[in-house]
Amino acid sequence: MNLIEGHLAIDPPSGVPVWDIDPYDPAILSDPREYYAELRSKGPFAYIPRYSILACGRYGETKEVFSDWSRFVSSRGVGILDLKFAAPFQARSIIIDVDPPYHAKTRTVLARAMSPRAVAELKEKFREDAERLVDSLIGRGTFDAVQDLAEVFPTNVFPRAAGLKETDRRRLIDYGAMVFNAIGPENDLRRKAMKRVEEILPWVMERTKRDMIEPETFGATIYAAADEGEITEQEAGMLVRALLGAGIDTTVTGIGNALWCLGQNPDAFELLKEDPNLARPAFEETLRYTSPVSAFYRTANCDTEVSGTRIVEGSKILCVLGSANLDESHWPNADRFDIRRRPFGHLALGTGIHGCVGQNVARAEVDAVLTAIARKVNRIEFAGEAVWRPNNAMHALDRMPMTFVPN
Template sequence: MTLIEGHKPITPADGIPVWDVDPYDEAILANPDAYYAKLRELGPVVYIPRYSILAVGQYASAHKLFTNHENFISSRGVGLNDFALEEPWRPPSIILEVDPPDHTRTRRIMAKALSPKVVKSLADMFRAEAEIIVDDLLRESSFEAVTGLAERFPVTVFPKAVGMRDVHHRHLVDYGSCVFNAMGPDNALRRQALERNAIIGPWIMAACARDRLTDDGLGAMIYAEADAGTITEAEAAMLVRSFLSAGVDTTVTGIGNALWCLANNPAEWDRLRADITLARPAIEETLRFTSPVHTFGRTAARDTEIAGYPVEEGSKIICVLGAANSDPEKWGDPGTFRIDRRPLGHMAFGAGIHGCVGQNIARGEIEAILSVMAERVARIEPAGDAVWRPNNAIHALDQLPLKFIPN
């Protein structure tokens, strides 16, 4: 059998619309709204012949697929490559790229380490660092918000939370970008990511070793599970590695996207300043409105169906979260950014048992930044054009020139 992008080619069932589009075209990745709309318009499931994959973009079909972990599995990879047919580009994640019962065991450990209680214990540290950074930026006439805030804050606080002794800020940011670009096809973005990972990957794994961590951080909590016999030492290192994609890249993207939303919707910023309890709803609306993770994959574990259409075993299906999160059938006015929307059920962090394990800490970090800004920043003004960075799975900003006007 000749593989296509590392997975078996499929023949779509009768009635499934066929769309000759490249979802990974850099122009689409930078400005995906028209692609999202067309995908939803075509139906609950669409066949894309360029990659011989199925795609779902309507909220109802996307949510149903993501919550059906028995028929649509993660252990064969969450990108286009099928790990049952082709060797993975790195050792698979033992929490992201694994199914129950193994997933249940590792998920329980990670969920404990990143519980709301643990995140709350980090709140004072998050706030102190947020105050330093926001005060620094208030002294600038303008600044580049991606590197100056969206990246700077997570790579300052998260290594402290994990207990990392060795910190390489650029590697921490670029590692997540590599992981998510590797989920796409053999395009320039993926090839460049794999080249960078040849350098970054070994550093990441070395930094996750027990002797490179303090004895009072999140990493030590994971290694304590190895001491208790719940997991092996090697598995502990793999779970600490998972922290660094779950806790850095999605947070960087979330902060940058929140700044972009609020800079372009000054009335919503004024509402947040007037009522800080809207910080969490503002985060959720940012996640829905911008979908930091725009696409995630699954593999059909057996012959099954999507929206009544037959789906054969081994089919690769991309779940276009960005399209689902902007589905007017679910949200009514999805193109409007409203911080009081409270978008219960958005899929920015996935859904079901594989929902992003780092979402609690991501929310805690973003809330710390927004809370400090709401107290000290009267206006967030664009200081130039925003530029989106094409990525095979992440919708993130590359440049965001801003100016903070103090109270």
């Protein structure tokens, strides 16, 4: 057995182009559009020898592989490691790294915790918080839209909604970045993120214990499922932690990317001001256009075939969601940011049984922020260069100086 990056090494399948590229090159992670386009031009799959993986970036195949949980499993890890052979840096996730039937059990609990009703009850609070934050930034002149806005809003509202008694902005964001960097190979980004494990994990473990969770929160609903015997006490703690790992850095990135899109496209911002109800479609288009979660893996659990390509058991397949969301054969004018588009079926929140279970929360948060901006801000201006922060699985900004010109 020959392992590479913690998974089985495979030969290039017949007919699949061999592509000597490093998709984890920081320059590509920061600005992936050319790489996405080239990946699509190669055909349904490309073989990347450096990591002995297959990559797909056309809409059809990416969706097929990403959603067919029986052939392309998550239980062998959604990162480059095959959990059959290698251990992850923290206990395996009991929601994202598992298959049916076990997955249905944990998914039911999380879906209940973040039901449309539970989220609806938070909307007013989100709106008030967003308005206060936008008011404070309008009065400030130039600010950093990442540090002072995108990172502030979710770390104010989400840990509270999850039930945490105290929050620590930096630790929570870095925890998310750590989880997402761990998706990738043993490179500088992953090594650097892993250095923080010993400092961050115990903090997270402590804050997610039952007696640290406030009543009437997502976390309380999860622990109530343990009281009913639906899941164990230990599983409840793991699910609360899963929310913190998956629910903060992603939304931070969603807000930052939305502002970047609106800053780049003043016409879109004009439309949003005229009709703040476009906040929701503007977020969906941001998701399609920038794919905050750029790529996750699946592992072939049997010998199979997709679009004529033979795929052997154990193959790791990099599903490049960011590329599928820009596939011009699926999206007319894919390269245009158009908030009137209804990008139904984009893959930015996944699809199928593992589709983002926190999507109602993410939508409610970003909707609150974009609506407040649409109502109160006349013009969004860049006050310096927007800089992206390379991450092995996220397309996220590092800093973005901006000014909100008030009405």
